[in-house]
Amino acid sequence: MRDRAFVSEIAADTYRITTYHEPWRSTVNQYLILGEEPLLISTGLRERFEDTWAGLAQLLDPTTLRYVVVPHYEADECGALNELLLRAPNATPLASMRTVVTSLADAAVRSPRGLGDGEVVDVGAHGLRMLEAPYVHAWDGIVIVDERTQVAFTADLFIQPGRGEALVRDDRSALSVQLYKTFYGAPPDAYLHRALDRIEVAHPTMLAPGHGAALAGNLAPYYRAYRALAGEQRAAREATTPSSSLRKSAGS
Numbered sequence: 662m663r664d665r666a667f668v669s670e671i672a673a674d675t676y677r678i679t680t681y682h683e684p685w686r687s688t689v690n691q692y693l694i695l696g697e698e699p700l701l702i703s704t705g706l707r708e709r710f711e712d713t714w715a716g717l718a719q720l721l722d723p724t725t726l727r728y729v730v731v732p733h734y735e736a737d738e739c740g741a742l743n744e745l746l747l748r749a750p751n752a753t754p755l756a757s758m759r760t761v762v763t764s765l766a767d768a769a770v771r772s773p774r775g776l777g778d779g780e781v782v783d784v785g786a787h788g789l790r791m792l793e794a795p796y797v798h799a800w801d802g803i804v805i806v807d808e809r810t811q812v813a814f815t816a817d818l819f820i821q822p823g824r825g826e827a828l829v830r831d832d833r834s835a836l837s838v839q840l841y842k843t844f845y846g847a848p849p850d851a852y853l854h855r856a857l858d859r860i861e862v863a864h865p866t867m868l869a870p871g872h873g874a875a876l877a878g879n880l881a882p883y884y885r886a887y888r889a890l891a892g893e894q895r896a897a898r899e900a901t902t903p904s905s906s907l908r909k910s911a912g913s
Contacts, residue, residue: 666709666716669827671875672810672867674787677827678716680709682737687822687840687872689737692814693720694807697785698727701745701752702805702814703738703871710741714748724749728782730789731756731773732816733799734764737871743770755782757793759801776803790863794818794856797848798841804856806863812875813865817845818856819883821873828867830878834886837873842890850891857884857891 669677674695679688691713692702699721705713717723726749731739734756746752747770754773756765761775776782778793788808795802798817805814821833822840847853860868861884868876868883876883 664712666712667827668716668719671828671869672807672812675807675810675812675869676720677869677875678705678713679827680705680712681824682706682709685844685872687820688825690869690871690873691716692869693717694784694787694789695721696787698783699725700728700730700782700784700787700789701726702730703732703816704729704741704745706737707740707744710744713741714745726752728752728784729754730805731760731765732805732814732871733757733802734760734768735799738816739765739768742768746771755791757791757795757801757803759795763801781808792856792859792863794852794859796852797856798845804860806860806865811864811866812869813860813863813867814869815860816871817841818860818887819868819870819873819876820844821870823873825874827874828877829874830876832879832882833874833876834882837883838886838890840872841887847890847893853887853891857887860884 664681666680671677676693678691682689691705694700729752754769758775761773765773776791780791782789790806792804794804821837
């Protein structure tokens with residue numbers, strides 16, 4: 662018998678709805694922000710849609726959802742999008758312009774809305790700022806920052822393995838980077854640094870990734886660990902470039 666969806670409040674009006682996905686040995690998280698116009702970040706996998714819907718139903722009438730944010734085009738972010746749209750008649754899909762133009766405009770049963778970089782979506786008491794973060798795992802990705810609660814919803818950045826707690830304060834940065842490298846390798850260093858810069862400048866008090874626990878407390882170790890990953894990528898690239906080999910030969 663598989664696990665049901667688990668629901669946990671992680672910040673004001675903000676809930677983590679999660680199912681455990683055995684093939685990945687990690688949770689798949691969605692985040693619901695309650696307000697005048699309820700907004701869901703990520704849909705979860707299509708095969709777990711009924712579990713996710715039941716989790717949503719613990720918090721509101723899911724048919725009243727107003728927005729569904731797709732952080733990037735991948736199964737755990739939007740696999741159940743059409744199932745949600747068919748049951749929530751007023752819900753509008755939101756995603757980056759890249760996602761909309763290349764995939765979502767054709768795949769979604771209702772026309773999505775493309776978001777500009779830095780655009781704020783007002784859902785009542787919460788304003789959600791969309792920050793483009795391309796090529797950090799996905800080429801079309803965005804990070805979402807709630808300007809009221811200072812929660813940053815980071816999709817596949819800062820992920821962790823296991824069933825995990827809903828919210829942790831201890832340092833799991835090494836574990837997070839190791840899982841990221843195992844799943845995705847290392848992203849282009851310039852794009853990763855840019856994404857980290859933009860997240861840090863927003864001064865989040867919590868990082869809410871798509872897999873694993875939400876992270877609170879001292880977030881600096883996570884930024885350092887991922888910047889070190891970017892440094893590894895640059896060093897590896899420089900070590901294999903022809904110019905690097907020529908410089909070494911000239912110096913020997």
